[in-house]
Amino acid sequence: MKILIVEDEPKTGRYLSQGLAEAGYVADLANHGADGLHLASQGSYDLLILDVMLPGLSGWQILQTLRERGVPTPVLFLTARDQVEDRVKGLELGADDYLVKPFSFAELLARVRIILRRGQNSPADAALRVADLELDLLRRRATRAGQRVDLTAKEFGLLELLMRRHGEVLPRSLIASQVWDMNFDSDTNVIEVAMRRLRMKVDDGHTVKLIQTVRGMGYVLETPEEP
Numbered sequence: 123m124k125i126l127i128v129e130d131e132p133k134t135g136r137y138l139s140q141g142l143a144e145a146g147y148v149a150d151l152a153n154h155g156a157d158g159l160h161l162a163s164q165g166s167y168d169l170l171i172l173d174v175m176l177p178g179l180s181g182w183q184i185l186q187t188l189r190e191r192g193v194p195t196p197v198l199f200l201t202a203r204d205q206v207e208d209r210v211k212g213l214e215l216g217a218d219d220y221l222v223k224p225f226s227f228a229e230l231l232a233r234v235r236i237i238l239r240r241g242q243n244s245p246a247d248a249a250l251r252v253a254d255l256e257l258d259l260l261r262r263r264a265t266r267a268g269q270r271v272d273l274t275a276k277e278f279g280l281l282e283l284l285m286r287r288h289g290e291v292l293p294r295s296l297i298a299s300q301v302w303d304m305n306f307d308s309d310t311n312v313i314e315v316a317m318r319r320l321r322m323k324v325d326d327g328h329t330v331k332l333i334q335t336v337r338g339m340g341y342v343l344e345t346p347e348e349p
């Protein structure tokens with residue numbers, strides 16, 4: 123899940139992007155209204171977190187322009203001003219939620235999860251299931267055959283990607299960009315290491331191995347065919 127933060131106050135911006143990254147999201151940060159609009163217009167984000175008062179373009183103007191261009195990405199507004207007319211204005215323009223500064227990170231994270239879940243259209247999407255593996259997106263919990271599987275935030279993100287696209291071979295470059303927000307041109311083995319740990323947690327002790335390496339291509343999560 124990719125989130126764009128547009129916030130001109132450096133401390134708040136860093137705090138948000140670090141916190142969201144630790145929670146397993148890919149977070150990009152823009153500190154100028156025009157840069158934010160440019161990035162958001164590409165439509166590759168699952169959520170935008172917009173400060174209202176920004177240099178260049180205000181958060182309102184960004185939202186308005188995006189909607190005019192037909193970009194439907196959900197928007198959470200941040201603002202220091204706690205006035206009724208601001209809330210009304212934001213919601214009229216099509217904002218999904220509104221958070222008044224100062225706010226706790228826990229509250230922001232809760233709002234982010236609610237908006238992202240809403241964007242998945244159906245309540246059934248609150249959980250992903252492949253064979254006896256289940257990922258509860260609401261409680262951020264994984265179970266295999268009813269047994270709890272403890273995952274780090276990154277492992278959770280990795281498993282979510284594999285499960286959403288199960289049956290599909292995912293190249294390392296795609297995993298790198300979706301889960302780590304990095305380009306796959308470095309010789310890092312971070313993906314292999316994380317994948318090995320994830321496979322141990324998900325597949326060890328089970329006859330059916332769900333996560334497979336496809337040599338030279340990438341990884342796939344699938345239920346092996348019955349013989």
Ligand code: CA
Pocket residue numbers: 129130131173174175176
């Ligand atoms: Ca500001």
